[in-house]
Amino acid sequence: MARKALVYIADLTHTGPVISSNVHPLASGLLGAMLLRELPELVEVEVFKYPQDLSKAIERRIPSIVGFSNYSWNCNLSYEYARRIKKASPSTIVIFGGPNYGLVHDEIAWFWERYPLIDFYIVKEGEVALVELVRALDEVNYEALRLKQNRVRLGNCHYWWEDELVEGDVLPRIRDLGELPSPYLMGLMDKFFDGTLSPMVHTTRGCPFKCTFCTEGATYYNKVAQRVELEDELRYIAQRIGKVPDLFVSDANFGMFRQDLEKARTIHLIQQEYGWPKRLVVSTGKNQKERVVNVASMLDGALNVAASLQSTDEKVLENIKRSNISIDALNTMRQETGEAEADTFTEIILGLPGDSLEAHVNTLRDVVDADMGIIRMYQLILLPQTELNTPDTRDSFLMKTKHRFMPRSFGRYALLGETFTAVESEEICVENNSLSFNDYVECRELDMTVEIIHNGGTYSELRGVCEWLGVAWFDFLMTFFRVRRSQSKSIALFYDSFRDETIEGIFETREDLDAYFRKNLDEVLDLEGSTNEMANAKVRAFFELQDEIQEVLFQQIEEIVLGKKDDMTAFELQAQTLKEKIQKQFFDP
Numbered sequence: 001m002a003r004k005a006l007v008y009i010a011d012l013t014h015t016g017p018v019i020s021s022n023v024h025p026l027a028s029g030l031l032g033a034m035l036l037r038e039l040p041e042l043v044e045v046e047v048f049k050y051p052q053d054l055s056k057a058i059e060r061r062i063p064s065i066v067g068f069s070n071y072s073w074n075c076n077l078s079y080e081y082a083r084r085i086k087k088a089s090p091s092t093i094v095i096f097g098g099p100n101y102g103l104v105h106d107e108i109a110w111f112w113e114r115y116p117l118i119d120f121y122i123v124k125e126g127e128v129a130l131v132e133l134v135r136a137l138d139e140v141n142y143e144a145l146r147l148k149q150n151r152v153r154l155g156n157c158h159y160w161w162e163d164e165l166v167e168g169d170v171l172p173r174i175r176d177l178g179e180l181p182s183p184y185l186m187g188l189m190d191k192f193f194d195g196t197l198s199p200m201v202h203t204t205r206g207c208p209f210k211c212t213f214c215t216e217g218a219t220y221y222n223k224v225a226q227r228v229e230l231e232d233e234l235r236y237i238a239q240r241i242g243k244v245p246d247l248f249v250s251d252a253n254f255g256m257f258r259q260d261l262e263k264a265r266t267i268h269l270i271q272q273e274y275g276w277p278k279r280l281v282v283s284t285g286k287n288q289k290e291r292v293v294n295v296a297s298m299l300d301g302a303l304n305v306a307a308s309l310q311s312t313d314e315k316v317l318e319n320i321k322r323s324n325i326s327i328d329a330l331n332t333m334r335q336e337t338g339e340a341e342a343d344t345f346t347e348i349i350l351g352l353p354g355d356s357l358e359a360h361v362n363t364l365r366d367v368v369d370a371d372m373g374i375i376r377m378y379q380l381i382l383l384p385q386t387e388l389n390t391p392d393t394r395d396s397f398l399m400k401t402k403h404r405f406m407p408r409s410f411g412r413y414a415l416l417g418e419t420f421t422a423v424e425s426e427e428i429c430v431e432n433n434s435l436s437f438n439d440y441v442e443c444r445e446l447d448m449t450v451e452i453i454h455n456g457g458t459y460s461e462l463r464g465v466c467e468w469l470g471v472a473w474f475d476f477l478m479t480f481f482r483v484r485r486s487q488s489k490s491i492a493l494f495y496d497s498f499r500d501e502t503i504e505g506i507f508e509t510r511e512d513l514d515a516y517f518r519k520n521l522d523e524v525l526d527l528e529g530s531t532n533e534m535a536n537a538k539v540r541a542f543f544e545l546q547d548e549i550q551e552v553l554f555q556q557i558e559e560i561v562l563g564k565k566d567d568m569t570a571f572e573l574q575a576q577t578l579k580e581k582i583q584k585q586f587f588d589p
Contacts, residue, residue: 005064005142007035007134008057010048012074012081014424016411016525020073023248024192025049026200027069027098027126029183034127035134036188037181042138047188049197054081055415062089064142065134070098072383073409077422079115084415086117093137093144097122097130099215103385105165111384112160119144121158124220125205127180128171129156173220177205177227184233193240198281200248201234203227203263207252209286210321212387213310213352213380216252217321226259230266238274247277255292255303256285264298277302286324308347311355312366319353319397320388344373350443351380351429353388353397357439361478364450368474374455377447377534380429400431402506403513405524407532410517412525421525423517425510444502445495448534449481452541452549462553469560479556487555488548494540501533 009032011025025047032045048054066085068078082094096118102108112118122129132154140146148161155171174180183189189199206224207216215221237247247267254260267280280303285292296303309324311317317324346367350360367375382389382401393399409424431437453459454477463473485492507513517524541549 004044005042007043007045007065008048008063009067010054011069012051012077013049014077014409014411015051018408020408023198023200024189029188030180031126031130032188033181033183033186034131038131039134049192051413059416062092065093067095070096070100072100072426073406073424075100076424080420080422082117084418088416093119095120097126099385101384104390107384108165122156123158124156125173133157175225177202177225178229182233184236195242198244198246198248199237200250202250204251212320215383215385228259228262230263234270238270238276241276245278246281249282252283253285254282255295256288260295264295268298271300305344306347307372310349311352312363313359316352316354316359345376346372347376349378349380353432354434356434357442360443365474368454375450382427398433399429401427402430403427403510404506421521425513441499441502446481448498448537449477451534451538453477465557471560480552487552490545490548494545498533498537505533
């Protein structure tokens, strides 16, 4: 009997300052499980997450095939491993797959020019495509060159040969996810129960929405495939999970479909039996709010309900092919999720086509007034395989971009006696035909203001006073924002520093960023803080500027009180009492 081909499948995470992606490698596990079920006589498979684990395995035995999941947060790390594997073993076949790949020809050609050592790329769904690719490679004795020379076209498979892209037909999507083998029940994921990584399961694939900034907005993904039978897998995980509290679910709209009620009942059953999961980390549905709230109520407060609005400006929403639930519906959802003991949060994106300073301010006003909990304020990232990233869309909205370090995604690694570094970057939009660069920076300062004063509820008592005085909380925030450089030298310097970091932390090109990383290697790798200027600013504000910030905020309250004509003495007395209460509770040693 012929020796089985050794296949390594890696979903690598950076482990520099912290673990960048702290979840089980579900996609790689699904690929490995499919190979073992369909080709048990041909392959032996091992799945990897940590670079150090992969290094040890390669030093023991170099595989016939090594596959890498390709996301924006691990692409360069994976390629640096591929480079060294190819150097040591040119016959090893390197396969990449995942969404961090081009959508149009120019993007795809650029990818192959930048990463020429990759032998094959699996696009779209990978399970069936990888099985067919491995079967074809087995027929040519794992000599990739023979397969390429014959220009064999395989479903969902691309490769570059003689300055030309060779691509197979698009395979039909998997309709019933329950037909896929479970990598957990097959034991492929056992080594990832290490007390650090959180398990991830899949319940759906696809999204009915067509958002142009998202990879799942493509027509290919618009039909949603479901998986309902979860009990055996969740019980297997619960018996091995230890003290890790979270369960991640790869679902773009959990709670929106009728099948989600059955899934929630299964999760609740596991909660009752094992006291886990404590938290369910998943994107909740964009509509069907009653069903989302109902699902949340079944999970004992484990599910945080998200309002992923991105913007509330109608023109922006039209440009990105998105529709949102109304603000009135948001208010209703907030009230109902509170009754269900579920936390809520809101997501918005700065820099979408049609965005402007006015539109961003109004979006923030809408979500603050709706009181949907924490506001997560993102910048627009131009992701491969999205409509927004195509040249036509970029040109249509005069989008100008810069490149920045991806937070937590860099580090120093070792393989086969060689030490090397890798860093990931992302391209963000900092200007378009309705948003100037100066306005973009102004919006970032406003976002930071919301982050340090609104998020986290540090000043919730002040918010209560504002409500009592009939002053909108967002107007109160905007008052602070307008005087941020005139009331305190320390606060002014704080905003100046944040502005400088915002501007200096972005680069014209990916090559400029790479050059900076190589020149300042030790400084970046040994960074005690974060490469994210918002996170750094929040830490400084909380630990270094609380006295100055609260003085300005209380001065604002006093000015509001003094502006009242009726019962001024009572207002002043209660404002002073509140100030003393907050001082004692939060700031006095």
